[in-house]
Amino acid sequence: MFNKQLIQQFLQIKTPCYYYDTGLLLKTLFAIKSAASLYNFQLHYAIKANANSKILKSISEEGFGADCVSGNEIILALNTGFHPNRIVFAGVGKTDDEILLAIEKNIFCINAESLQELEVINHLASGLNKKVRIALRINPDIDAHTHQHITTGLHDNKFGLSWCDVEYFMQHKEDYQNLIVDGVHFHIGSQITRMQVFSDLCYVVNQVLDDLAKNKMYIQHINMGGGLGINYAEPESQIPDFQTYFDIFHQKMKIKTGQIVHFEPGRAIVGQSGALITRVLYVKENGDRKTIIVDAGFTELLRPALYQAKHKIVNLTNENNYMLYDIAGPVCETSDYFGKSILLPETTRGDLLAIYSTGAYGEVMASQYNLRQPAEKYFSEDFHEKHAEILNNS
Numbered sequence: 001m002f003n004k005q006l007i008q009q010f011l012q013i014k015t016p017c018y019y020y021d022t023g024l025l026l027k028t029l030f031a032i033k034s035a036a037s038l039y040n041f042q043l044h045y046a047i048k049a050n051a052n053s054k055i056l057k058s059i060s061e062e063g064f065g066a067d068c069v070s071g072n073e074i075i076l077a078l079n080t081g082f083h084p085n086r087i088v089f090a091g092v093g094k095t096d097d098e099i100l101l102a103i104e105k106n107i108f109c110i111n112a113e114s115l116q117e118l119e120v121i122n123h124l125a126s127g128l129n130k131k132v133r134i135a136l137r138i139n140p141d142i143d144a145h146t147h148q149h150i151t152t153g154l155h156d157n158k159f160g161l162s163w164c165d166v167e168y169f170m171q172h173k174e175d176y177q178n179l180i181v182d183g184v185h186f187h188i189g190s191q192i193t194r195m196q197v198f199s200d201l202c203y204v205v206n207q208v209l210d211d212l213a214k215n216k217m218y219i220q221h222i223n224m225g226g227g228l229g230i231n232y233a234e235p236e237s238q239i240p241d242f243q244t245y246f247d248i249f250h251q252k253m254k255i256k257t258g259q260i261v262h263f264e265p266g267r268a269i270v271g272q273s274g275a276l277i278t279r280v281l282y283v284k285e286n287g288d289r290k291t292i293i294v295d296a297g298f299t300e301l302l303r304p305a306l307y308q309a310k311h312k313i314v315n316l317t318n319e320n321n322y323m324l325y326d327i328a329g330p331v332c333e334t335s336d337y338f339g340k341s342i343l344l345p346e347t348t349r350g351d352l353l354a355i356y357s358t359g360a361y362g363e364v365m366a367s368q369y370n371l372r373q374p375a376e377k378y379f380s381e382d383f384h385e386k387h388a389e390i391l392n393n394s
């Protein structure tokens with residue numbers, strides 16, 4: 001991802017900053033599109049993973065739909081070129097204004113997560129004299145075997161309708177005259193790396209579809225959510241194995257003629273194409289530990305502090321004499337660490353470190369705690385252009 005020329009350019013800019021490799025993003029988009037198109041699977045990029053407008057434009061230009069979880073995400077999706085009839089809207093806490101916006105903008109589908117929400121959507125749609133397409137987000141009670149904070153498909157998680165709720169809905173569906181319920185939606189968690197979990201999901205979804213059919217509910221759209229994990233330990237492997245992932249669904253799901261399967265990948269699309277570049281401010285010794293203090297903190301990348309996530313970290317400007325370091329940010333919180341006991345070359349003030357795999361849930365989760373300045377964002381082409389400029393002027 002980083003050659004000498006790029007590192008020289010990083011040395012001249014203010015840090016911390018996000019760096020996005022547009023070439024890698026496009027390669028990843030191409031790979032997932034080709035793999036999904038084999039089975040005619042529909043893709044809705046989960047905007048929450050990275051809502052940088054330039055990235056969104058690249059994704060919409062490649063013909064993807066969008067998965068949104070707020071009214072503002074819907075507005076941004078529309079403004080960055082996503083077609084309304086490829087936008088889906090999920091979330092356990094949609095406000096009335098957000099629902100009205102979704103209806104007025106004629107988005108493809110609202111993924112409803114509770115009986116009360118179904119009543120509210122029906123009521124608001126009737127006020128606008130419209131019929132709204134709905135997918136029932138069903139909680140399948142499956143363990144995604146990922147971090148507990150990003151597990152969403154267990155029965156005690158707040159997400160989705162329980163099977164009891166679905167049964168209630170089926171018995172009373174005549175009461176919801178302004179809803180067209182022809183879809184189901186599942187999303188059981190994020191950063192899922194055990195492929196068996198997806199097979200388990202297919203098994204439950206097949207049962208659900210059978211039960212719905214027995215109750216005369218015709219389901220055309222089956223949205224299997226997102227969740228495919230990426231390799232944080234070896235980001236060099238870069239493009240996730242989309243082929244194996246989609247093959248599982250193709251083989252295990254019992255799809256009937258006319259049914260369409262949808263996915264909402266986020267992390268797997270953008271995760272590897274971003275890196276956080278940070279400068280070493282100080283190297284200090286506390287007892288027997290050597291601690292590198294960098295100029296990025298959990299204000300720029302929350303994942304290590306919130307989920308104990310491990311991102312690969314390298315020193316871009318030194319390569320000799322390896323030793324163990326803890327790497328911490330400047331934020332006044334004890335959890336503000338990017339890693340402990342990390343093997344790095346001897347590191348000194350002014351060195352640049354790259355924190356890999358920060359394209360997903362990095363920039364979007366940033367905060368200004370301690371009144372910190374938002375980090376700058378750069379794209380690979382910005383540096384190519386700069387380099388060309390320098391060459392032209394010399």
Ligand code: LLP
Pocket residue numbers: 046048049067090150187189190191225226227228264265266267268303307360361
């Ligand atoms: N669909 C729904 C309904 C979701 O809630 C999510 C993610 C996705 C799709 C996309 O999932 P992905 O393909 O990116 O795994 N901040 C956490 C991740 C939170 C994921 C929230 N929902 C992290 O940094 O790991």
